[in-house]
Amino acid sequence: MRASLNSGHFSLMPRLVVDPQWLQQLPAYFSADGRVVRAVLRLLDHAWRGTPAGTVHVPNLQSLAELCGLPLEVLNHELKELQAGWRIGKAGTWVFEPMQQLAQSLLQSHKESLEYLANELLIQAQSPDLFGPTSGDTQQAVTALQNKATPVTARSTKAVRRLLPDLFELTASMRAEIEQHGLAPTRYAEIKQRFVDFARSRAERSADWDATFRNWLRNAIQWRTIDVHNAEPGGSTRYQFATAGAARSARARDDSYYALQRAKEVVQAHAAG
Secondary structure (H helix, E strand, O other), X not given: OOOOOOOOHHHHOOOOOOXXXXXXXXXXXXXXXXXXXXXXXXXXXXHHOOOOOOEEEOOOHHHHHHHHOOOHHHHHHHHHHXXXXXXXXXXXXXXXXXXXXXHHHHHHHHHHHHHHHHHHHHHHHHOHHHOOOOHHHHHHHHHHHHHHOOOOOHHHHXXXXXXOOOOOOOOHHHHHHHHHOOOOHHHHHHHHHHHHHHHHHOOXXXXXXXXXXXXXXXXXXHOOOOOOOOOOOOOOOOOOOOOOOOOHHHHHHHHHHHHHHHHHHHHHHHHHO
C-alpha cells in the first residue's frame, strides 16, 4: 500500500506527534476551561489520523461537539477560539497546516518506512497467531517472564545515563559483537564512526554503552544501513533474521518489532527537530 497524505498511514503510528510550537498557534489551548484544552488535543489527534493527514472534517456543530467532548452550548461559546490557528475550508473542513507540512516531510524522507510499517501491521492483523500469546495467555506469559527475570540490584536502578565520551573508543565487548555478526576487524573504524554519528546526532544518553551499541548494531544490520554482504565466512548468524532455518513466527515478530521501533525513531527525530 503506497503511502500518501490520504492513505491513512499516519494513523498507524502509536503516538501523536505534537510540536510545542503548534500549541502556541492555538489560543484555545490556553483557555481557563480544561474542557476546551482537552478539545484542542482531541482535534489534533483526530487531524493526525485524518485523510488527508492534518485535516478534520466537520459536517455540523453536533458532530464537532461530540468529537471535542464538549456540550453544545460550550462549543457555541468557544467556537471562534477553537477555530483560531486552523484554516477553515469548504464543506466544514478544518486544516492544521503545520501538521500537514510535517506529514508531507515524513512522506518525502521516510516513505518506505511508513509503507513497511503498514504492511507488517496488516500481516499481524491477518495472522495474530504468529505474533506471540493471545490475550487470554498474556497474564501467564508475564508471570513466566517475571519468574525467570534476574533480580535487579539497587546499584543498577541508580545508574547514571551519560552522553557518549568525547574520546570514545570501541570496547572489547563491542569489537566482539562486531565479529559475531561476521563483520571483519577492518571495518572497526567505519562502524565506530557510524555509531558516534548516531549517538551525537540524537544526544543519546546511556548508562551502559556496550548494551546501547549492541542494540544499535542489531538495528543497523536489520535495516541494512550496515552492509553485511561481505561478511567473513564462519561469522555468527545470531542476528540474521532471514535465514532459511528460522521459524516463520520468529521472523514475523522481529520484523514487526523493528518496523514499530523505526517508526517511533522517525517520529521522535522530527518532533525533536
